[in-house]
Amino acid sequence: MFYYEGFRGMTVGKQLWLIILIKLFVLFFILRLFFFPNFLKSKFDNDQDRGNYVREQLIRRK
Amino acid sequence: MLETIDLRTIDWSRAQFALTAIYHWLFVPLTLGLSFIVAIMESIYVKTGKPEWKQITKFWMTLFGINFAIGVATGIILEFQFGTNWSNYSWFVGDIFGAPLAIEGIMAFFLETTFIAVMFFGWDKVSKGFHLASSWLTAIGANLSALWILVANAWMQFPAGMQFNPDTIRNEMISFWDVLFSPVAINKFLHTVSSGYVLASVFVIGISSWYLLKKRNERMARRSILIAAIFGLITSVFLTLTGDGSAYQVAQKQPMKLAAMEGLYQGQKNAGLVAFGILTPDKKAGDGKDPFLMHIEFPELLSYFSYRNPDAFVPGIEDLIKGGFKPEFDHINPLEKGQAFSVDEKIFRGKMALEALSQYKESKTTGDTAGIRTSLEMLHQNFPYFGYAYLNAAHDSIPNVPLTFYSFHLMVFLGVYFILLFIVVLFLLAFNKLEGKRWLLRLSLWTIPLAYIASQAGWIVAEMGRQPWVIQDLMPTMAAASKINPNSVVITFWLFAAIFTILLIAEVMIMLRQIKIGPKDGGTR
Numbered sequence: 001m002f003y004y005e006g007f008r009g010m011t012v013g014k015q016l017w018l019i020i021l022i023k024l025f026v027l028f029f030i031l032r033l034f035f036f037p038n039f040l041k042s043k044f045d046n047d048q049d050r051g052n053y054v055r056e057q058l059i060r061r062k
Numbered sequence: 063m064l065e066t067i068d069l070r071t072i073d074w075s076r077a078q079f080a081l082t083a084i085y086h087w088l089f090v091p092l093t094l095g096l097s098f099i100v101a102i103m104e105s106i107y108v109k110t111g112k113p114e115w116k117q118i119t120k121f122w123m124t125l126f127g128i129n130f131a132i133g134v135a136t137g138i139i140l141e142f143q144f145g146t147n148w149s150n151y152s153w154f155v156g157d158i159f160g161a162p163l164a165i166e167g168i169m170a171f172f173l174e175t176t177f178i179a180v181m182f183f184g185w186d187k188v189s190k191g192f193h194l195a196s197s198w199l200t201a202i203g204a205n206l207s208a209l210w211i212l213v214a215n216a217w218m219q220f221p222a223g224m225q226f227n228p229d230t231i232r233n234e235m236i237s238f239w240d241v242l243f244s245p246v247a248i249n250k251f252l253h254t255v256s257s258g259y260v261l262a263s264v265f266v267i268g269i270s271s272w273y274l275l276k277k278r279n280e281r282m283a284r285r286s287i288l289i290a291a292i293f294g295l296i297t298s299v300f301l302t303l304t305g306d307g308s309a310y311q312v313a314q315k316q317p318m319k320l321a322a323m324e325g326l327y328q329g330q331k332n333a334g335l336v337a338f339g340i341l342t343p344d345k346k347a348g349d350g351k352d353p354f355l356m357h358i359e360f361p362e363l364l365s366y367f368s369y370r371n372p373d374a375f376v377p378g379i380e381d382l383i384k385g386g387f388k389p390e391f392d393h394i395n396p397l398e399k400g401q402a403f404s405v406d407e408k409i410f411r412g413k414m415a416l417e418a419l420s421q422y423k424e425s426k427t428t429g430d431t432a433g434i435r436t437s438l439e440m441l442h443q444n445f446p447y448f449g450y451a452y453l454n455a456a457h458d459s460i461p462n463v464p465l466t467f468y469s470f471h472l473m474v475f476l477g478v479y480f481i482l483l484f485i486v487v488l489f490l491l492a493f494n495k496l497e498g499k500r501w502l503l504r505l506s507l508w509t510i511p512l513a514y515i516a517s518q519a520g521w522i523v524a525e526m527g528r529q530p531w532v533i534q535d536l537m538p539t540m541a542a543a544s545k546i547n548p549n550s551v552v553i554t555f556w557l558f559a560a561i562f563t564i565l566l567i568a569e570v571m572i573m574l575r576q577i578k579i580g581p582k583d584g585g586t587r
Contacts, residue, residue: 012124012576013182016131019568026561027138035554036142039149039544051231054153058231059420061067061452061541 070548072540075147078555080525082139084518085562089133089569091517094208094255095262096126097201099293101194106289108194118282120185121581122266123197125573127182132569137211139558147551151532151542156232158224158241159214166210173203208258209251216247218533219524220315226445228422228438246311250524253304256297257517260480263294264506264513267487269577271506274497279580288491295484301477306367312527313368313376314391316534318459319527321379322466324364327353329381331373334359336471341464347379347457377402379463383456403447405456408535412450415441449536458538461529469522476516483509 040050100123107115141163144152152159180188180196188196217223223240224233235241267290270283312320320326325341326333339357362372369376369390381387385404397403403411418441425433453459487506490496496503528534532542 012128012572013131015572016128019565020131020134023561023565024135027135031139031554031557032142035550035557036146038145039147039546040153041145047230050153051229054150055231055419055423057150057545058154058541059416 067540067543067545068548069540071147071546071551072543074548074551074555075143075543076539078147078551078558079140079143081555082136082143082558082562083521083525085558085566086133086136086140087518087521088514088566089129089136090208091258091261091514092129092265093126093133093204094258095260095297096122096129096265097197097204098259099262099266099290100126101197101201102289102293103286104194104197108190114281114285117581118285121282122286123181124576125269127178128569128573128576130178132565132572136562136565147544147546148532148542149544151537153231154233154537154542155217155533156224156227156230156234158217158221158233158235161235161238162210162214162217162241166207169203169210170207173199173206177203205255208255212251212254213242213244213247215524216244216250217241218531219250219528220244220246220311221533221536222246226441226448228419228441229426245307246315249304249307249311253301253308254520256301256304257520259297260294260301260477261513261517263290263297263484264480264509266290267294267483268507268510271503272577273580275500275503275507280497282581284491284496287487287496291484291488291491294480295488298477298481298484302481305474305477309367310370316528317377318379318382319461319466319523320368321377321382322461322463322527323470323523324376325353325357325463325467326364326376326378327380329375329377329387331365331375332362333364333368333374333376334361335363335367338471338475339467341467343464345463347383347460379460383459405450405453405459408447408450408459409453409456411444411447412452415444415448416451418444446535449531449533449538449541452538452541453530458530461527466523466527469519469526473516473519473523476512476519480509480513480516 040053044050044053100119103115103119103122106112107119144159177196177199180193181200184193184196221233222244223235223237225236226232227234241247267287270286270290273279273283309320309323312323324333324336325339327345327347336354337358337360339359340355342351342353342355345351345353364376365374366372368374371390374390375387377387377389382402383405385402385407387402388400389398389402418437421433422437422441424430425437450459483506486502487496490499490502530538530540532539
């Protein structure tokens, strides 16, 4: 009830909530999913393989 | 076989991180400072019971809410980038970076979202005392969120409280308290949040000056200026002290950054602090040219601020490259206690550490216990220089000197200017002469962007000044990046540029409209 009345009584706040929701949608459902995969998790199934890959990268990178 | 990484991947990943961090930092400092100013205003309302203070509080709280709403979650994007663009780094730092960020997420969510709701929706629904407590807890929560982010950042500037595990290739936290209470973290946190307090004070004074110029809501504007100028002046003292503390830490832990901040190429005893200077544009370390076309300095102050001793020797860029001087501090590595290593020596030791890491893996595979022991010993001895293995030449350890130097001096210059502004504004307000000084009101209004520039300049000093390191001495930026297609980073760079620009335009438009509306009843006059 406290929150319900608060949201109902908002003026500028309604615009802000709309911006927040659009922003969160763009961040988590578009950018995160399609543009920012976790590089190591998407390439390897377990931590041992991830560690081995990073080791090779660190040893061989120039 | 050695692998190369496309330099465009590194450059665009850096540009993307810088872009998102700069945009994110446009929102954060105002949240940090304005939350406390609002809490102070509300405290006066609760203490005096005067309705005008409630109106003043509600007005600034609305601007705080707009800034908070637009800025919230913009920092999350930085965390996305760690996993995608900086996977070597993310893996290497292990739980040290993750733990503070996780605490920040939980703290930010519970403290801020709980009490911010009471702050905005709770007027006349909860008791005055509870509402006031919520406002203070929102401010404290916002600042504590910043603590954890800054602890993580400070660890990158001064890695502490961890041990490298050659089996997992991760740094593992062995002392949470060493990470949390590292002197770099403490100074960084205090200096950064107090810069937010000063920025918010400038913001309140600037907006209030606009009301005075427009001759509307004048009583509210004068009272707001009074609070902001006092808050700004007090926190400026704090900002100065913590800035001094930060520089003292930089002198110990990142002497190359300090040398770049001061354009100091050749070390000196009784080194002076540059008050103003123009760098020689094409100056390179070791070319014998004068670093400055012209400069003015305060004698001995750099030695004093760096080492609390006016006679101390402050190493310059060339000294740090060549080594051989006696460090004033007990260096991080006891091996350098009597005589600093040259960068070439550090590169050699870095390569030894990397070779040891390679041998350790081979020895583990073949079951060679003597090899395991020898390689571990070699790795442990040389690990403090691990990142130097990736430098091709000693000069690669020098950051961008002009950018670091000018950013640092701009930040300091503006910081001094803000202090003078607070004093002048307070003085004129006390003698009821502020409204007559329209030039000062205009100046106050146009000081708002300067506060943002000073704040961003501080971060440029911190982050550009520590290049080439992403983790000081342990990992350079080029070793931290993921081996990904640079074109994908270019695309997301422009996506972020577009999203953040839209958000910034939205914030400015909503905020300007709200400022034009002013307090709902038109103020008390």
